[in-house]
């Protein structure tokens with residue numbers, strides 16, 4: 148389906164891009180393969196708004212796939228980053244910003260110690276290695292529809308990007324690499340109990356998204372994460388809670404602020420990314436002091452990175468987190484609630500069956516169903532063709548949504564009344580398109 152908005156400049160850039168990059172992009176979901184049409188080449192962004200190469204202004208509900216908690220080009224973040232960059236962009240030594248960022252993460256989350264890396268993929272990969280090193284075991288449990296980056300052993304039934312392209316997993320990953328990965332249905336306690344009954348003394352860790360955001364938004368059922376924590380503890384395995392997407396977004400202490408902090412438990416390891424880099428490549432993993440102590444150089448589990456803890460990226464993340472106060476989170480939640488209500492009422496008016504699912508301010512729509520879904524099989528029953536029509540109608544009306552039905556929508560503290568008005572204006576026609 149081609150869009151009506153004018154895209155000659157984006158088209159020219161895309162034509163050039165495909166000559167020099169596979170599929171013309173540097174991350175698959177950016178390519179619009181699931182929805183069709185020309186990917187927009189953005190040239191600038193401010194607050195809640197993106198500007199493309201053809202001069203079109205879009206309300207942004209992707210937020211760079213999660214990082215832009217405060218909105219784009221926040222003046223204080225830009226000032227801090229500019230000042231940091233002017234003093235040198237990488238030293239290859241320890242530097243103060245990475246310590247301050249680690250202190251901020253330790254203060255907000257249940258981790259004792261934290262190690263900086265440069266992507267969420269590295270964070271989960273390293274956490275798995277550490278869990279295996281700590282336990283001396285090899286098996287890893289993950290859940291279908293959860294994405295933890297493109298780590299070989301975790302790229303099994305990995306949700307959004309993979310399912311958007313209709314890939315079963317990925318060629319290039321030898322069978323023996325995923326042979327130690329046990330994939331279970333999300334939110335299924337019985338399946339977890341059965342896996343531990345069979346393999347309990349071989350399981351190094353369970354890795355789970357703290358709340359799933361890569362099959363669209365699917366919350367853990369009440370008590371599910373605590374159950375995972377207790378089950379792991381009972382069998383000498385570790386719980387790795389992947390908060391790359393939810394971390395510092397759904398509350399100031401991530402999803403753990405919604406469950407573990409209330410219920411009095413904590414994961415053994417957590418992974419972070421996105422928001423904590425403030426739009427720069429920065430991520431981290433952390434957790435229990437006795438587990439983290441195994442990491443080189445204090446212990447034997449090797450892990451390293453040339454640009455890990457980069458001073459400019461750390462400054463962007465630190466400034467973002469310092470500005471993300473309770474008022475900012477309240478604004479995110481409020482805007483998201485209003486947007487969800489607008490989406491739902493427009494779809495109701497157009498007679499489109501749907502469920503809007505959210506965890507904190509993250510949300511997505513399940514198309515063509517009327518009951519909430521709790522796992523990947525449920526999500527896959529939806530009618531994604533409705534989203535294709537909806538997506539393009541919204542794009543034509545200047546609202547930039549994720550180019551796949553299997554992705555979360557992200558809002559920022561800069562989303563204001565003007566942004567809500569743009570949503571309200573765009574929605575009726577898009578809802579009618581989704582009804583067809």
Ligand code: PLP
Pocket residue numbers: 212265266267268269271294295296297356360361389390391392420421430
């Ligand atoms: N874990 C989760 C939950 C994610 O959503 C993502 C990316 O979307 C990753 C890990 C991988 O992060 P990155 O893309 O920075 O490698």
